Amino acid sequence: MMKTVTCTAPVNIAVIKYWGKRDETLILPLNDSISFTLSQDEMCAKTTISISPTFKEDKFWLNGKEESLENPRIQNCLKEVRRRASKRKHESGVEGTLNWHIHICSKNNFPTAAGLASSAAGYACLVYALGQVYGIEGDLSSVARQGSGSACRSIYGGLVQWYKGEEDDGTDSVAQSIAPPEHFPDLRVVICVANDGRKKTGSTIGMRRTVLTSRLMQYRIQESVISRTAAMKKAIKEKDWSKFCDLTMADSNEMHAVCQDTSPPCVYMNDTSHTVAALIHQYNDVKTTSGNVNHKVCYTFDAGPNACLFVPGAVVGELLGLLMRAFPPSPTQNTDTYITGIPIQP
Ligand code: 2P0
Helix, strand or coil, X not given: CCEEEEEEEECEEEEECCCCEEECCCCEECCCEEEEECCCCCCEEEEEEEEECCCCCCEEEECCEEECCCCHHHHHHHHHHHHHHHHHHHHHCCCCCCCCEEEEEEEXXXXXXXXXXXXXXXXXXXHHHHHHHCCCCCCCHHHHCCCCHHHHHHHCCEEEEECCCCCCCXXXXXXXXXXXXXXXXXXXXXXXXCCCCCCCCCXXXXXXXXXXXXXXXXXXXXXXXXXXHHHHHHHHHCCCHHHHHHHHXXXXXXXXXXXXXXXXXXXXXXXXXXXXXXXXXXXXXXXXXXXXXXXXXXXXXXXXXXXXXXXXXXXXXXXXXXXXXXXXXXXXXXXXXXXXXXXXXX
C-alpha cells in the first residue's frame, strides 16, 4: 500500500523585495513584498512524495542526492501539515496515515542557491505536495512561509502580495493573489545568468546582518518600502507598465543599497550586473512629450548577480539583440544558449 503525489511549483521574482525578518523561527518579514510567479514551463521545482506503511524511515533526496530531513525548516513544514491533517482526520473520522513514513524527492530544473529563488519554488512545491498527500484544504502559504519566506508567494500564480501581518504567531502573514498571470499580457522574463555558482552570503544570513547593522534599513521599512508598495499596487491596478518598471528597478536598487549599507557589506551584484542595469536604463531613456521616461523594460536583482528582466513580447527581440551586441559571443560558445557566458532564457 502506498500513496504518491507529484507536483511542480514555479519560482517567483519579487518586484517589491522581502529583505529582513522580525521573527526568524516563524519567518515573519519586516515589510510586505510583491512578486510575479513565473509560468510552470520554465524554472520550477518538481517534488514527488510517497507515504507507505512499508517504509522503514523518512527519507529526502534533493537533486538526486540524499539529504538529511533533520533540517528544522522542513521539520516545521512537516509538523504543521501533519497538525492540520490530524485535526481534519479527527473531524471527519477518517483513518489517518500520519504514522506512515514519508519519502520526498525534489528537483530543480535551474541552479540551486544561485540567487534564482530556488528555495521559494522548492518549499512551495514541498508544502503543496504534502497538502495533497495528507488531504489538506485551505491556504498553505503560511506553511510554505515557514520553509522559506519567499516560498509563500509561489503558492499562487500571477502577481502576489505577501502581507507581513501584525500578529506575533504569524497567522496573518500570508500570500494572496493580486492579479492573474495575464494581467500584463505577453510579458516575458529574460534571466541573464552572470554567474550560476552558489552565492557568497545566503539570504537568511545577509538579512539578519542587515537588520542588525543597517541604518538605511530603518528608512526602508519605516517609510520608503511602505509608500512604494502602495504605489506598486496602484500601478498594477491601473496597468501602468512604465510605473511598474520604474518602481521595480527602484526597489531592487534600494534592497542592494541596504545590503551595501550592511556591516560587513553583502555584495551580490557584480560588474556584469551593473552593466546590464546601465544598458536597461539606456534602452528606456526615451522621453515622452511630457518629459518623463517611458520605461519599456525593467531589471531586478535578488541575492545574486543574475539580472531578471521583465520584457513585453513586442520588444524582446530588440532587447536580446542589444544584449548580444553588448556581450558578443566568443567563438567557442553555443550562441543558442550563451551570450558571452550569459545564458539567456526567454
Ligand atoms: C525576495 N529574496 O523578495 C527577496 C529578494 C532575495 C532577495 O526572498 O530566510 O530565501 O528562507 O526566508 O526566502 C530570499 O529569501 O529567505 C528572498 P528565508 P528567502 O524574493
